[in-house]
Amino acid sequence: MSRERLLNGALLLALILIPGWALYADEPFTITLATRAVIFALAAVGLNIALGLGGLVSLGHAVFFGIGGYAMGILASHAQSYTPLIEWPFVIEGTKSMPVIWLVAIVASSCAALLIGLLSLRTSGVYFIMITLAFGQMMYFFAISWPAYGGEDGLSIYVRNGFPGLNTLVPIQFYGLCLALLCLVLAFNARLMRSPFGLALDAARQVPERVRAVGLDPRRLQLVALVISGAITGLAGALFADLNRFVSPTMLSWQMSGEIMVFVIIGGVARLFGPVAGAGIYVLLEHLLGGVSEYWQIFLGLVLLMVVLFGKGGVVGMIAGRRRDG
């Protein structure tokens, strides 16, 4: 077994054991922290498909994260006020059901990714970064100036949404749900990396001219990657809003996009468990240092600097060495 597999197993085991430890040590808040880390990891797994596998440096993934969040906020707020979303030509009611909310979040964020991808994939490099950033800012200011759904103040819901058979208000149950989704998406990601599509996408990142020369269109491959990526980050957004029972334009801000990218870079670009390691480290630092100083992000910056300067392949790369596939 390779070192990376051992590391991945250890990370997964840690995530499974955290609730047990929290109960044992009587620190229930740890579960909420771990939930936060798992959801961030999920968002970053999404970005990693575009960034790591597809080579698309998107500084606009908060768009998908925020769309997921607002999918939750809008549907749940209508359900809690018993007013339909629209009444004509047919009635669409709000909902408090997580599976429905997730589906809407995934569909809405994939559509956004398709649209953004169609326009931004005409460019590459710095221009791609800038255009995804621009879309992010557009969505951010749109959310701020849309009073129907809270504008700048955002939207709160009173009770966390429901999942059949679970009591999502119990932190450990909601955590289990989020962790299960993360595992599902990681399993999908692992398959994707080795699939024919993954092979072509990985080559499109390295040598697009070669991919064209064998008869495939690198841009179409990248577009599909961006849609998959956006869908996953959108799902994470819905969970994040549910965790906080609150969604606001902050979720759409470019700082959010930057944070998701930081998770990926700290953990390891294109590494399966990179986003998990990165999000874990981020939440840990935030918790440990956030209490010491409100300028804790200075330390985060130092960590990021060290990783970028000395650890090609992020934390996972430092521990497990160079990426191997096959």
Place this chain on the structure above:
Amino acid sequence: MADPVLATHGLSKAFGALQASDAISLDLRAGEIHAVIGPNGAGKSTLIAQICGSLAPDAGRVEFLGRDVTQESTQARAARGLARTFQTSALAMEDTVLQNVLLGALGASGRPWRFFSRASRDAALRDRAEAALEAVGIADLCELRTAELSHGQRRQLEVAVALTLEPKVFVMDEPMAGLGQEGSKRLTGFLDGLRAQAPILLVEHDMDAVFALADRISVLVYGKVIATGSVAEIRRDPLVRDAYLGDEA
């Protein structure tokens, strides 16, 4: 005479004041190797780029299998059976040798939209990929990372990827470049047999290889074809000797 498999008609391309292609008309017939030679800066790479679709000509057209493909993208032409090799290897360096040929086989299959199956366990892709590696004699390297290959091995892999496409035409941009005597001799022998599979438009600097392989030679100077003919005709042509071959021939 049978219709040519690949033909250019009056292909012209200018970069500012520089006429890189000046009304180039040439064709490639079934079963032949047609070599394009010329001094550095003669416009050979520009010609290939237009034939393969990575550069749009200012005027003229490219015909492939009797169809005007001038407006088609590189990938559409490749899907029709136009396989090229690159002058400087364009390979996925982070991937293994096998993955590079698998990519070719995947392109040829036209079915990249599979997200769950494993590319390396797809028997059809794998057979095709391994056959290509074997044909060029680097099957034993298949698990190596491409970045670890020697220059010569990369050139062979470059040809192998083109083979996986099982194309109707090969367009090869200096496949012998940097190979050394032994390597280029071996590749010459290989290309000699390959023409039976599909004709080759061969851009090459190695004159020994060109004279050994070519059924016809076109000489490109300053974007213009100054002569086309058999090896013997080209060797004799005073214009060619003056412009390019010098005393070498």
